[in-house]
Amino acid sequence: MARNIVSREKDYSQWYLDVIKAAELADYAPVRGCMIIRPDGYALWEFIQKHFDEAFKDTGHVNAYFPLLIPMSFLEKEAEHVEGFAPECAVVTHAGGEELEEPLIVRPTSETVIGHMYSKWVQSWRDLPILINQWCNVMRWEKRSRLFLRTSEFLWQEGHTAHATREEAVEETLKMLGVYRDIMENVLALPVLAGEKSEGERFPGADNTYACEAMMSDRKALQAGTSHFLGQNFARAFDISFQNSDGELDFAWTTSWGVSTRLIGAIVMTHSDDDGLVIPPRVAPVKTVIIPISPDETFLESDLLPRAREAQEKLNVVLGKRSVKIDTAFHMRPGDRFFANIQKGIPLRLEMGEKEFERGVFQAVRRDSGERFDIPWEEVEERVPRVLDEIQNDLYFKALEFRKQNTFRVSDLEGFKEVFAARGGFVEAFFAGGREEEKLIKEETGATVRCFPMDNDESGTCFFTGKPGARLAVFARSY
Amino acid sequence: MARNIVSREKDYSQWYLDVIKAAELADYAPVRGCMIIRPDGYALWEFIQKHFDEAFKDTGHVNAYFPLLIPMSFLEKEAEHVEGFAPECAVVTHAGGEELEEPLIVRPTSETVIGHMYSKWVQSWRDLPILINQWCNVMRWEKRSRLFLRTSEFLWQEGHTAHATREEAVEETLKMLGVYRDIMENVLALPVLAGEKSEGERFPGADNTYACEAMMSDRKALQAGTSHFLGQNFARAFDISFQNSDGELDFAWTTSWGVSTRLIGAIVMTHSDDDGLVIPPRVAPVKTVIIPISPDETFLESDLLPRAREAQEKLNVVLGKRSVKIDTAFHMRPGDRFFANIQKGIPLRLEMGEKEFERGVFQAVRRDSGERFDIPWEEVEERVPRVLDEIQNDLYFKALEFRKQNTFRVSDLEGFKEVFAARGGFVEAFFAGGREEEKLIKEETGATVRCFPMDNDESGTCFFTGKPGARLAVFARSY
Missing domain, CATH: 3.40.50.800 (Anticodon-binding domain)
Structure with a gap:
């Protein structure tokens, strides 16, 4: 066993940090909650980027770059969005030696500023779809940071598309979820469950969120990528309207989807051992x-x-x-x-x-x-x-x-608690609850709904509410 | 002639903006001074990046990522550096719903935070050289912006290297200038003068700055890339010290070098015509x-x-x-x-x-x-x-x-003024003045020293001070 790396058995959190330090992947920055991605970590990110970028381009997407700073008022145009992100924002109040008239936030995500631009670029159905992706840095202020998993600044890609119809936007949302899954499994060697998120875990402002969920070697779940169907919420907030082929005015349907440097954390926690890092070839x-x-x-x-x-x-x-x-x-x-x-x-x-x-x-x-x-x-x-x-x-x-060995099926709350306390891992159960029930389950067990897996169409009686016809959900503790 | 593009003859500035708009390369952002790089502009940037990145890697450099936000106190550690950059900084004062104890600046360039990290990574001569490059966004607040040429936020690469000896650092500075020149000429089809900058045009904190200067189609100069020999200035300010092979403690010698999305502006203004954009294949x-x-x-x-x-x-x-x-x-x-x-x-x-x-x-x-x-x-x-x-x-x-047809040699101030007023372009003259003389010449003619070209070793009498043994300088109006 390595002298500079504590064993997973002894202290998993410390093991994770030791592996990263020994492999020289990253370092904490002098600014709280921020990180430096060192050359070997960044080279890994470049390879991750290359695979995703190629897949985005192969599916007809193009890259662009939108500004880092966003007027605070933009965030406020979508009610759920501002509620979700405002508390995490870093705010620029002064620039060029003067106080700004309106404070600017460092982008936590770019739906708002991109929505603003799309409203200028889209007039007719001929301008749709817009299939744009952006590779950039984003900022979400964190009190408790963890290299790659949760840092105030991180690198990611955010895809933002606008479509003429609901069907096309839903198709795009699921297509990109599939692209994510494909690369995660076939390139990063991460088995993932692709599925729909529960109400309580949706992106602020989305009609529906889908995610790829992976099991780490401590049996906790890590959300490795998300794809959101935004409905017409941002199109209404930013007036992305267009004349359809019948000459009528309509709002566009939008999506967004992202993966981040968090994937490096997923690689570390899926493949590495007590001797240190293991990277899939x-x-x-x-x-x-x-x-x-x-x-x-x-x-x-x-x-x-x-x-x-x-x-x-x-x-x-x-x-x-x-x-x-x-x-x-x-x-x-x-x-x-x-x-x-x-x-x-x-x-x-x-x-x-x-x-x-x-x-x-x-x-x-x-x-x-x-x-x-x-x-x-x-x-x-x-x-x-x-x-x-x-x-x-x-x-x-x-x-x-x-993952298979650490996935358990339960049918009632007692069984859930027992299995989860003893073994952790992924717990499968039919579930038909909403935000309230999710909260109660988290309080009682520590687990959250990770997703309703897409490739499972079973249905049964909800283990918590007793409602029939419930979908199968996967619960776990998560990063 | 294009209806949506004014002719160069009529209004060069407007022509430039019209060409960019017609080609859909970029758009102004809702935040003053910032831009959106549209898909066709970003694809061009990706190709530019690819060529430079490959050349950096071929010369032994690796990429990394350092944080966007830098403590204000870091900037203050190098006297010239803070004087040069503080007035242009965007400042984050609040984050996560609270006022920060110390304001953070959005990086205008990263010598300081990288110097801070190098001081941790470098102990022995065996840790040197460090040859790191970073692709990222930077922020320098601009009152008067111009797409690609001068925007508050722009994309660039910044190379930062640390060496055990002065000779090695000087060699690196010149090597990267050569890499820049090679790609600018052979890939971007931009003929450039590679040379040393004058005292008045040096990077704040550098012992010496070198640049590639290109002539735009309005005969003005554009600084297309710079390479700085930083001496031991940043190593002293951030304590990048190491034990040399004789066991003695020494400060490292550092360099930095960068090119930015400004190169897109250079391509537009070098090759395009009244019908719009022309991109070298x-x-x-x-x-x-x-x-x-x-x-x-x-x-x-x-x-x-x-x-x-x-x-x-x-x-x-x-x-x-x-x-x-x-x-x-x-x-x-x-x-x-x-x-x-x-x-x-x-x-x-x-x-x-x-x-x-x-x-x-x-x-x-x-x-x-x-x-x-x-x-x-x-x-x-x-x-x-x-x-x-x-x-x-x-x-x-x-x-x-x-460029040849618009480059003129002069030997005295009268000749300088006459030629420059009549023809503009590049004016070659022997020059031995310092900051003061540069300022006077700018006031009298509007021209600044663009560089002392490296591949010219003539010497002669300074056209301004009359001193003998002066080097040949190239003067021009510049972007």
């Missing part, structure tokens, strides 16, 4: 590290390093530019060098000392399982990508299995 | 547009569109995904469709009506020259990339020729 900036080891400098320079460079070049072609690193920390002891790379979460190590050199192989070590095996030099190009694919799959299925 | 998000034209819907659907799609697919392979668009605005008149694509600055149009279809060709039209010629269908893959390369080169050399 498909999203790992460095997919393989080659570690030449010898106390003999001449041997290193004339034999090991040239071999390492040759393998690096070949692998960078198949795995992507800069995917393979050579560890050259020769001033450190071999054990410390292994450990540094383990804690960085690099999926595969290729170690090579004198013995391996003589046999013409690398000793490969999987980060996830610790499994060791030889890869002959001439087979690296073919074997390494295959091993990385195996690691990717294994990580996904391990997490999926963990 | 290498940085154009859409490099070619195919325009099928026919009033006959059946013919369009069954003959023209399949041909267009076939060419699009082939070209997207050689030019890059999503590089080729098909214009499907069939509800518009052909003339309006041509015009819309002209104003968007798309480098090459491939028009195809009934006549072209019968002959098995596209009629190609170059955006820059208006030149028309046929490209047989079977030759598109080979011809189009070649034509785009020609356009790229022609744009660069046209701009270079324009």
